[in-house]
Amino acid sequence: MRKTIWLALCLLQAQACAGGGREMEFVSQPFPPFIIQEPSGRVSGALVDILHEACRRLEWRCSMHMMVWKRALLMIEQGSADGLLLAQDVPERRAAMALSRAVVASGYALFGLAGSARPYRAPSDLSGRTVAVYGPSLSQTNCERLLKGVPGVDMAVELDSETVMRKLSAGRYGKDGLAFSNLDVARSIILANHYAGVRQVAQIQSLTYHFGLTRSRLQPGVAEAMERTLAAMCLDHTLQRLSGPYGVQAAACR
Numbered sequence: 157m158r159k160t161i162w163l164a165l166c167l168l169q170a171q172a173c174a175g176g177g178r179e180m181e182f183v184s185q186p187f188p189p190f191i192i193q194e195p196s197g198r199v200s201g202a203l204v205d206i207l208h209e210a211c212r213r214l215e216w217r218c219s220m221h222m223m224v225w226k227r228a229l230l231m232i233e234q235g236s237a238d239g240l241l242l243a244q245d246v247p248e249r250r251a252a253m254a255l256s257r258a259v260v261a262s263g264y265a266l267f268g269l270a271g272s273a274r275p276y277r278a279p280s281d282l283s284g285r286t287v288a289v290y291g292p293s294l295s296q297t298n299c300e301r302l303l304k305g306v307p308g309v310d311m312a313v314e315l316d317s318e319t320v321m322r323k324l325s326a327g328r329y330g331k332d333g334l335a336f337s338n339l340d341v342a343r344s345i346i347l348a349n350h351y352a353g354v355r356q357v358a359q360i361q362s363l364t365y366h367f368g369l370t371r372s373r374l375q376p377g378v379a380e381a382m383e384r385t386l387a388a389m390c391l392d393h394t395l396q397r398l399s400g401p402y403g404v405q406a407a408a409c410r
Contacts, residue, residue: 178378180218182207182367183228184241188344189402190260190365191241193222202260202404203242206395207367210385225293235372243368244294253368254379257386258407260365260399264298265339266357267324267346274332276358279306286329288312288320289336299336302360317341325351336360340404364407 186193192201199220211218220241223231231237232252243249245258266276266287275281283306289299291313303309312329314320317337324335335342339359346354367386369379387409389395395406 178214178216180211180216180238182218182220182239182241183223183231183237184220185225185228186222187242187338187341188348189340189404190262191222202399202402203365203367205398206259206389207241209394209398210382210389213385213389214381232368232370235370238370238373240368240370243366244363245366246294249368252372253370254374256367256369256379256382257390257410258364258366259386259395261362261405261407262338262340262365263362264295264336264360265342266360267321267335267337267342267354268333268357269324269327269331270353270355272332276334279303282306282334283308284332286310286312286333287336288314288324288329288333290314290317290320295336295338298361302336318345321345321351321354322349325349325354338363343403 184191188201190201190203193199199222204220207218228240232240240253243253243255245255249255279302282303287299287303287309289296289311296313299311303311320335320337321342323329324333334357390409399406
């Protein structure tokens with residue numbers, strides 16, 4: 157009898173923690189087209205709109221704050237925020253966060269100048285060229301993996317993706333220079349800045365983005381409630397409907 161009462165109380169507590177009225181603070185840096193910070197300070201983007209809808213269905217009061225990436229990650233590590241608005245499924249993220257199901261799909265790609273005659277078929281084709289990437293970041297980590305063992309390649313690490321694409325467009329990495337970038341982010345920057353001379357050279361790998369919930373702040377039932385809500389949003393095509401206007405592909409339902 158006591159065990160039954162104890163289990164019932166635990167269930168009620170989990171439901172209360174995951175239920176309506178819960179306040180959740182998510183942090184990130186702007187990452188167009190997934191996370192866009194407008195000059196007015198308003199935040200939009202594919203992941204922002206999806207999270208807003210998930211929070212509405214869960215009856216959570218969710219806020220989203222933009223900052224430099226290092227600070228956002230530090231807040232997660234210190235338990236100062238409830239979640240990260242954008243996370244890849246890699247060990248270093250799983251160590252600090254419970255990751256949601258995949259929300260949107262994307263990939264890494266190489267971009268170059270339209271006038272370059274040098275093709276890309278394999279990493280060996282990068283020899284003697286400069287490859288620029290934003291870092292420190294997971295983009296840099298994956299770029300380093302691509303360049304590993306390639307002789308005579310120079311990797312230029314910049315403070316942000318905007319700088320990488322601007323310098324690439326201006327020919328700062330040479331006529332055969334390349335940028336390693338998230339393909340959706342690069343396309344967004346190219347479109348916004350009218351970099352007509354920059355083109356995608358090759359897609360390197362696929363990836364997905366998730367929401368991350370800070371493990372040190374996670375209450376019983378919260379991650380499960382978000383998972384059920386995102387699953388429903390995938391099945392009723394809400395993920396596709398909200399990501400589509402930004403040119404972003406929703407992750408496959410599973």
